[in-house]
Amino acid sequence: MDNMKKVGNSSCNDGVLLRMGLNDNKAGMQGLDKEKINKIIMEATKGSRFYENELKKDQQVNQRIEKMMQLKEKITTQQLLKAQLQVDKLVIELEQSRNLSSTIVHIDMDAFYAAVEMRDNPELKEKPIAVGSMSMLSTSNYHARRFGVRAAMPGFIAKKLCPHLTIVPLNFEKYGKVSKEVREILAEYDPNFMPVGLDEAYLNITEHLEERLNWPEDKRRFFLNTESTTEKDKDDINMSAKSNVGGYSSSPVLFEDNSPLMDDHPEQRDQSVENSVVFGTSAEEAVKEIRFRIEQKTQLTASAGIAPNTMLAKMCSDHNKPNGQCRIVPERQAVLDFVKDLPIRKVPGIGKVTEKMLKALGIVTCSELYQQRALLSVLFSEASWHNFLDISLGLGSTHLEKDGERKSMSTERTFSEINTAEDQYSLCRELCRDLAQELQKEGLKGKTVTLKLKNVNFEVKTRASTVLSSVSTEEEIFAVAKDLLGTEIDSVAPHPLRIRLMGVRVSGFLSEEEKKYQQKSITSFLKSGKEISFLRLQPGKSNQASPRGSFFDKKRAARQLNNENLSPNETVGKQLFHDRKSANFVEETKKVTDLEEPNVCKIFTCPVCFEEQSSNNLEELNRHIDECLSGTLVKDTVEISKNDNSRENTLNFLPQEDRTDQLAGTDQSASTSDNSTSNSTEKFTQIISDKPHRERQPSNLGDIARNLSMKQCLIPKRTSQDNEDHFEKTEHTEETSSSYFFEAKDDGVLVCPVCNSEQKTTSLVSFNRHVDVCLNKGLIQELTEKKHFPTKTYNTENSNRVGGLSRGQQCTNPSQGTKRSGLTTSQSVSKKAKSSNFKHTIERFFK
DNA sequence: CGGATCGAC
């Protein structure tokens, strides 16, 4: 580390090597010392494109630090004092809300992948090994670590550090099996335990400990496992198991030369029964029991931390690793003592960048973090300094949150340089295919597609596009991704795009509720066959509500207008449009209605474009309809503005004016966009980007009805009571057959959102039927009409801050489950991600 | 919303 500072000027350039090398002074006798290791790494690294990029990233961090320091210079003592008062007010609150009543355990398998591989191949036991590949290692055993071989290091460099290193390829299937075995044990202590990856988990054993107090010895007695999975291992296991009876502090796999780390207070064990151990009732004993059982079952060791919250438990498990455990007793002073001299880097969520920034302020330990709390509150974003304050006070989440629904899914691949557009497109398609497959497994559809590219200089770029109708199939995703890719290719033209990685991500999933709702609404829409006459409304005859005619009318008109323009070879990801002028939707709908019957030849016809669908799959049909209603509209606009026919483009069928109307809706203010001059693509795209808040056309019938229901049912609640809880309530719509989000009012009376009349029935089924009928009565105009609702905008102003520090996953755990009344709105919003998302969705509907 | 970044495993 000392020789590092000689590289470049110390204030600017001392981070790169530290990052790649070690900060680990455990180099043992047989290994290498730090200097040697860093030298070797440097020789293998310098001059590489990778290294150049590392330097560049480092400069960026240094600039951030510089910016921060400049800000710091401008702070007056006056400001600082004021901040001090504010922060200390929060400190008092936090202190008062400190909760020491939970017992949280963090279990961490030691060198997991490596340990599994060693277990299964005894030849590896004495050797330095790492798991991964020549290009990247996932983990290494402790022997290899003495040579500086560590996780996240490329194998070829590891080989230079340790020529005898054995690199074992990853075998996730195996690790998954072992992980499952471990989890079976953990579940006995906390059925709601929270796994983190394959090798870690948090447990809340508060309840277990209470029950455990009354348990008879027999329930706490465990027998040594003398059976082994394979014959060849048998002797080994027997040996180590026996030698472990008293302290079981050595691992049969990892540590031949054991050091009795964990048995600080050897207790009198009842060994009256042959080959058995009885564990006590304390938290320590319970956790020893867990580790003992893990080792007996898997021949692998784990480390553990016991503490009043997750953050402390995690840091605790690190304290005596490997194969050890550590407890912070539930006393304020014990917590503060533990935290006092702890380097901030040990704190989960504080990574190398944050460490470096804080170091620039002279902050290395947690107590320093506390001392500088006022300064930090001025320099950093609220989320960041709150986090810092929690850390320095030893506060963290005292309960385990079930991880919510996933928010994105992605796949990415690294490869040797690819620089031809053709290869890039086909690779992109392949990624989309893989991703689509995975999405399908979870039945997910998302609205945002993100393309990730890393060029051969390791510079990473992401490009995203959000479409109105959600995507899930290969073709749908690719249709979006290929455009993003095309834009990037164009952006460097005439040079080739030289990339080493490509990734595709889909996010912006429909919530469970939305999904259910969408499916049901479209089904019920199609099934209510008798009254779909509104689909054939004449433009003028449209129930006087809108002077412009309904959305459907326009679609229909546009379709007719463009009939002749349709060419059969337009698209990649879109169904072909075969003209079918004589479509009778009532009849067609009946066909749809028959769809439950098996073995009947079903032909679906899209109610929007009136095209017969080739697929007889309902989901396909729905997808198509969605696309007809909105998706194509969006894609079309993208295509237009790109003005490029060389790629697999979709064509645009709608007249310019028509599109403009639809995008702007029927809002009065839409006229400000001056239709008469809206012929250029610039104009058109500008409308899209400039007026994102004008009401959009609901993207499908589900959206239409949901939109309506929200207006009628949710907004009054919110404005009258201004209580966020109502939104959450609605989110938990019961699992009734209801296709709509409506809840009965307090007096139990349901009000139709369409005709606004109170309904006699309290049956949701009949109610829905009524709404269906109402909808079909030609009141569709209502749905597309503009209504303005006040929407709340959150203050995200942060101009004074350096910001940019995240807390990682800890952020999802509301600290202590207690309210912090001092927080601003924008803060408290992010607290509950779920409800926040939901609100966000609602807001979008009203913008 | 989109892009970049951080952080964790």
Place this chain on the structure above:
DNA sequence: CTATGTCGATCCG
């Protein structure tokens, strides 16, 4: 030769 893959969160424009 040869420097991952996947996800969530945060911040900024």
